[in-house]
Amino acid sequence: MIYFDKVTKRYGDMMALEGVTISVAPKEFVSIVGHSGAGKTTLLKLLLAEERPTDGSVFFESIDINDLPSSALHHYRRKIGMVFQDFRLIPNKTAYENIAFAMEAAGRSDEEIASDVPHILELVNLSDKALHFPDQLSGGEKQRIAIGRAIINQPDLIVADEPTGNLDPINTYEVVEILKKINELGTTIIITTHNKGVVDAIGKRVITVDRGKVVRDDAGGKYSL
């Protein structure tokens, strides 16, 4: 499903990634671990086509992302649900509207939105907070709304960049459980994390990145740096 083929990314003189080759199969749950600055976020940015590789190619479902014109990127991104450490909810939209926005952007009808959004709010256990704005929600609630927004269009892949980085242990546990449930329903998930507990709780494939290189790739691995 995803294939990084000898990918190198340089920012000026700084080497962020060097000759990285990774493949991810459909329905996999992959944790990418590594120290700060190891290149984890750069990997995700390349996958989202926020950045272009200096060398090598990134394939998604056999399509070389480099070949996509800028005008087609929004169509490509609709296939991926994104979850960020800092939630990145739209501040002047309610919880309901934040989730609905992803459907609106994908051109879904008003009827579909009215039917699906309440269902997702129920799934992330925030039906009673539908009309709350982000600044009226706790960190855990914001992240659950962000996950709701990521899954509303039933994407093939969810990419989560440090999704539990700003959460307390209870909310971390809830978010991990939601992501595991989504993966069990057939969605591929890639997360980056520093949190040993999260990696161990997931108990799936772990890719370790260090100084821009993949140094370990263990199926059913544990967190070790």
Next chain:
Amino acid sequence: MNWMIFKRMLVAGGKNFTRGGAVSAATVLIMTVTLAIIASLIFLSALLSHTLATISEKVDVSVYFVTTASEASILAVKDQIEKLPQVANVTYTSADAALVAFRARHATDQLTLQALNELGGNPLDASLEVQAKDPSQYESIVSFLEASPALSSGGTSIVDRINYAQNKEVIDRLSLAIRATREIGLAVVILFAIASILIAFATVRLAIYTAKEEISVMRLVGASNLYIQGPFIVTGIITGVISAVVVLLLLGPATWYAGEKTVGWFGGFNVASYYADNFALVFSILMLSGIVLGAVASVLAIHRYLKV
């Protein structure tokens, strides 16, 4: 773009504006100042035109006829002059009317009246006062008069004198002053308009800068550039329209208050009357400026955040 997407952009733009709070209020305030400056420039331009027209009206060339010229021949000359495209107005003053006006003008000057009585009869000539549409056109009118065969009767000229030569320097200076004032006025209007537009642009740009994180999220969620831009453009247009309405409402009492007080200073130009008579024009200019400013400033401001 279908109706559903258009409707969503309108709704999102409206919500962005109402939920924008202080940012929306600040943008409206700056845009109001910008449109108020544009409105002032409309009034300034009208005042300038009025003043220049008033000055131009005071300039004329008088053609004095010999006392033997018949009224019919003078009126024939008048008809010919009126047909010239550069002529705005021709007034005939008979010798008798000139005498009455002279006596009235010197009613308190006994010495002059006594001298006039001693002369006996009417020493004043009949005349035509010619007004050109533009002061720079007097020279060509005078050239026409000097070359016209209608000005002679039986080979003798019926014109006693034309006062253009003695007024030429004054008329030329006035023409130059009017032209320079028009050009400087236009330059000032353009300069102020550009300055106020740049201020409005900077404000809208700042408002959109505060939403740059929001825009990046929209891109990552898969929204198209058009779908991201749309609500911001709608918000910009709403800001422009509200600002225009505020300025139009403020202009009512402001011109009413200033109208009577300034009519003397402005040489008879009443801003309140001008506003009432030209409301449709002022409304159209301000509304169009508000809409275009809001929309264009939004498009330009958001453009840089839409790059991949």
